[in-house]
Amino acid sequence: MTDKQTVHRPLFEIFIRSKRGLDHKHVGSLHAENAQQALEYARDCYTRRSEGVSIWVVNSGDIVASQEEDAASFYDPMEDKPYRHATHYVLPDSIKNM
Amino acid sequence: MKDKQDDLINYVIALGDDSLILGQRLSEWCYHAPFLEEDLALANVALDFIGRAQMFYEYASQLETRVLKENARSADQIAFLRDTRDYRNLLIVELPIGDFAFTMARQFTVDVFNQLYLQQLVNSTDSTLAAIAGKAIKETDYHLRRSQEWMLRLGDGTDESHQRMEKALKELWGYTAELFTMSAYETALLRDGISIDRTALCSDWRKIVTELLQQATLKVPSDEWQVTGGREGLHTEHQGDILAKMQYLQRTYPGLEW
Numbered sequence: 001m002t003d004k005q006t007v008h009r010p011l012f013e014i015f016i017r018s019k020r021g022l023d024h025k026h027v028g029s030l031h032a033e034n035a036q037q038a039l040e041y042a043r044d045c046y047t048r049r050s051e052g053v054s055i056w057v058v059n060s061g062d063i064v065a066s067q068e069e070d071a072a073s074f075y076d077p078m079e080d081k082p083y084r085h086a087t088h089y090v091l092p093d094s095i096k097n098m
Numbered sequence: 099m100k101d102k103q104d105d106l107i108n109y110v111i112a113l114g115d116d117s118l119i120l121g122q123r124l125s126e127w128c129y130h131a132p133f134l135e136e137d138l139a140l141a142n143v144a145l146d147f148i149g150r151a152q153m154f155y156e157y158a159s160q161l162e163t164r165v166l167k168e169n170a171r172s173a174d175q176i177a178f179l180r181d182t183r184d185y186r187n188l189l190i191v192e193l194p195i196g197d198f199a200f201t202m203a204r205q206f207t208v209d210v211f212n213q214l215y216l217q218q219l220v221n222s223t224d225s226t227l228a229a230i231a232g233k234a235i236k237e238t239d240y241h242l243r244r245s246q247e248w249m250l251r252l253g254d255g256t257d258e259s260h261q262r263m264e265k266a267l268k269e270l271w272g273y274t275a276e277l278f279t280m281s282a283y284e285t286a287l288l289r290d291g292i293s294i295d296r297t298a299l300c301s302d303w304r305k306i307v308t309e310l311l312q313q314a315t316l317k318v319p320s321d322e323w324q325v326t327g328g329r330e331g332l333h334t335e336h337q338g339d340i341l342a343k344m345q346y347l348q349r350t351y352p353g354l355e356w
Contacts, residue, residue, distance in 0.1 A: 009133075030135050033251070040244060044139040 010059060012038035014046055017054035024056050035059065105283040107161050108186065109293055110227070111176060112281065112329060114154030115187035118177060119337075120208065121147030122344050126195050139244065143205075146237040151177065153230045178348035182338050183331040186281075190273035192328070192337045199262035202248040204270050209242035210306050211277045214299045223291040246310060253314025260315065267311070268319045275324035277303070284329075 009031040015024035027046050032038035038057040046052065066074060078084070124144035131137035155173035162170035171179075190208065195201045216238055219231035252259040278300040280288075287293035308318050327333070347354060 041135040
């Protein structure tokens with residue numbers, strides 16, 4: 001019971017595909033002993049109201065994230081390049097979304 | 099004909115009682131499980147069993163209506179307004195939750211049994227029972243997947259988890275015999291292919307349970323003692339306790355709904 005390892009189980013990020021043809025979306029994270037258990041807990045925590053048809057679990061430690069301090073060099077240069085957006089095209093009425 | 103109808107009602111209610119009492123026991127872990135994810139998972143399993151009980155009781159209520167007309171009981175009345183001796187559940191499901199090892203050991207032994215039982219019940223000549231079984235078996239496959247993993251994890255885990263698991267198995271082993279004991283009404287319905295021959299499931303159950311326990315480095319307890327009686331309404335002292343908690347609201351405010 002005092003074994004700290006049993007308390008600090010690894011964290012997993014959960015991705016759910018809600019319908020065939022749609023992408024897996026990040027829905028949250030949970031702790032589990034291993035990926036297999038994470039998959040089962042994801043089923044119990046995130047799909048109990050029929051939210052999904054497929055689940056991905058990813059060890060949170062395996063995710064490489066961009067850093068806040070890189071924001072200036074990563075994102076700011078794009079702010080003054082509106083010509084990269086397709087907003088100036090007029091969409092035909094029959095196309096609802098693009 | 100009347101006797102046959104009574105046998106069927108008794109049988110359906112007994113199956114409902116097994117589900118309701120186990121579901122009620124599992125729900126006691128809600129807010130008390132070792133960690134949040136397991137808390138939610140256990141509550142889901144509990145709800146599966148309570149949902150199953152509801153299907154059995156609704157069917158029993160329909161059957162009663164055919165015979166008793168307006169004097170028939172509703173599903174809620176069957177669940178909440180009977181006394182200890184009128185409950186027909188197996189003793190193994192009424193035992194207190196104990197520690198997490200006991201809860202999982204009980205769940206595992208019952209899940210293996212349920213899987214074998216429901217695989218047969220889907221072929222019942224009673225189409226309603228077959229339909230309930232068809233829905234329940236999918237849930238049970240998942241329950242077993244979970245309880246099996248916990249047996250392996252705890253049995254082949256730390257010294258403490260191993261010891262707790264062995265103790266749990268020893269404590270509940272004598273109650274497993276009742277899983278394979280036929281009640282009079284079940285035997286009567288067997289000829290028409292409505293009920294299932296429990297006794298025939300014993301060897302498969304033993305084989306599956308023994309293999310998994312060996313894999314989990316756990317000893318199969320010896321058959322030193324066994325108790326039965328739930329199907330005749332002869333319960334352990336724990337049944338009154340669980341009913342007192344479960345029925346409190348309906349007893350205090352009869353007919354209350356939300």
